[in-house]
Amino acid sequence: EVQLVESGGGLVQPGRSLRLSCTASGFTFGDYAVSWVRQAPGKGLEWVGFIRSNAYGGTTEYAASVKGRFTISRDDSKTIAYLQMNSLKNEDTAVYYCTRYYGDGFDYWGQGTLVTVSS
Amino acid sequence: SYELTQPPSVSLSPGQTARITCSGDALPKHYAYWYQQKPGQAPVMLIYKDNERPSGIPERFSGSSSGTTVTLTISGVQAEDEADYYCQSADRSGNPLFGGGTNLTVL
Numbered sequence: 001e002v003q004l005v006e007s008g009g010g011l012v013q014p015g016r017s018l019r020l021s022c023t024a025s026g027f028t029f030g031d032y033a034v035s036w037v038r039q040a041p042g043k044g045l046e047w048v049g050f051i052r053s054n055a056y057g058g059t060t061e062y063a064a065s066v067k068g069r070f071t072i073s074r075d076d077s078k079t080i081a082y083l084q085m086n087s088l089k090n091e092d093t094a095v096y097y098c099t100r101y102y103g104d105g106f107d108y109w110g111q112g113t114l115v116t117v118s119s
Numbered sequence: 120s121y122e123l124t125q126p127p128s129v130s131l132s133p134g135q136t137a138r139i140t141c142s143g144d145a146l147p148k149h150y151a152y153w154y155q156q157k158p159g160q161a162p163v164m165l166i167y168k169d170n171e172r173p174s175g176i177p178e179r180f181s182g183s184s185s186g187t188t189v190t191l192t193i194s195g196v197q198a199e200d201e202a203d204y205y206c207q208s209a210d211r212s213g214n215p216l217f218g219g220g221t222n223l224t225v226l
Contacts, residue, residue, distance in 0.1 A: 047215040047217065103167065104152070106207070107173065112161055
């Protein structure tokens with residue numbers, strides 16, 4: 001059974017940093033891209049970024065709203081993906097979902113972790 | 120910039136057929152995907168590559184595509200289908216893009 005479990009969310013002040021983790025199981029983690037999708041309270045889904053598998057260079061893409069502030073990385077030996085979030089803003093407050101990104105769609109989702117940016 | 124436009128809400132009675140549209144200039148160039156999100160839960164993929172259904176998704180959910188519009192059809196809507204529905208495709212860079220979501224209410 002494919003499982004994705006996010007952790008690391010919480011309350012953080014504007015301008016500070018936070019790192020989210022996504023622990024995967026139930027599939028060959030290294031064969032797949034991993035993406036982060038967020039959802040602000042009461043709002044719709046917003047793609048944040050993704051990291052390709054190492055077979056495709058392990059390169060990353062980001063939404064314009066987070067480019068230069070957020071970084072996605074992966075450790076295939078531990079089957080974990082990370083979302084490093086720097087220079088956080090109030091508008092980054094959201095539930096952050098880790099997803100398996102396959103064929104240009106998100107076929108499996110974690111339960112999400114809440115990040116609240118507030119002073 | 121590319122956008123995917125969905126109606127904010129759809130309401131209908133049990134047993135009726137729901138058709139939720141998603142419009143965007145990029146749709147002829149990229150596949151569309153559909154997700155269902157119930158309150159307090161993570162989204163679930165309903166349709167991939169315009170009209171394919173993942174295993175475990177009931178047959179009453181189907182997808183279609185015509186030009187710049189894709190449609191999610193729910194045949195014989197049930198109370199348990201009450202949820203938010205999102206389409207997703209790609210922008211001009213090939214990066215993922217979501218529609219604004221449609222809230223389906225089953226009266």
